Amino acid sequence: MGQSPRLDAIDHLVLTVTSISSTCKFYQNILGMQAEAFTVADGTQRWALKFGQQKINLHEVGSEFDPKSAYPTAGSADLCFLTSTPLEDWIEYFSVHGIAIVQGPIARTGATGPIQSIYIRDPDYNLIEVSVKKPNLKQKRP
Numbered sequence: 001m002g003q004s005p006r007l008d009a010i011d012h013l014v015l016t017v018t019s020i021s022s023t024c025k026f027y028q029n030i031l032g033m034q035a036e037a038f039t040v041a042d043g044t045q046r047w048a049l050k051f052g053q054q055k056i057n058l059h060e061v062g063s064e065f066d067p068k069s070a071y072p073t074a075g076s077a078d079l080c081f082l083t084s085t086p087l088e089d090w091i092e093y094f095s096v097h098g099i100a101i102v103q104g105p106i107a108r109t110g111a112t113g114p115i116q117s118i119y120i121r122d123p124d125y126n127l128i129e130v131s132v133k134k135p136n137l138k139q140k141r142p
Helices: 020-029 087-096
Strands: 013-017 034-039 045-051 054-060 078-082 103-109 114-121 127-133
Touching (some): 013 020, 020 045, 020 054, 087 103, 087 127
Parallel strands (some): 078 127
Antiparallel strands (some): 103 114
16 A cells, blocks of 8 residues: 555634624634635535634534534634734733633643643633744754
């Protein structure tokens, strides 16, 4: 068979939510994502949140699309988003908008190295981590 197949990236993920409208409002107004309607092959309209080259498809509880996870549940996600905006600016922004910081700033390990993170909750109480990449001090610099 040769080499094993490999994955390259995440194309999208699906978030099960209580209200697509409330979710779109939060992710657009607070996190700056774009809510976008799209139509699937059977003519059904669906919703997604887009930012950069990423996409989060939305399923509303009780109206999920097949196939779906075995136990779709609103509020069970833990998502981490990278930003180039300093966390101090996010903290002030969240404060102005009445969004409580659950934890942070705190050092964490991201997919490609060290990150500094703060945590908030979305309308379904999903845990949302907003992170900035930190230089990896263990690497030698030229």
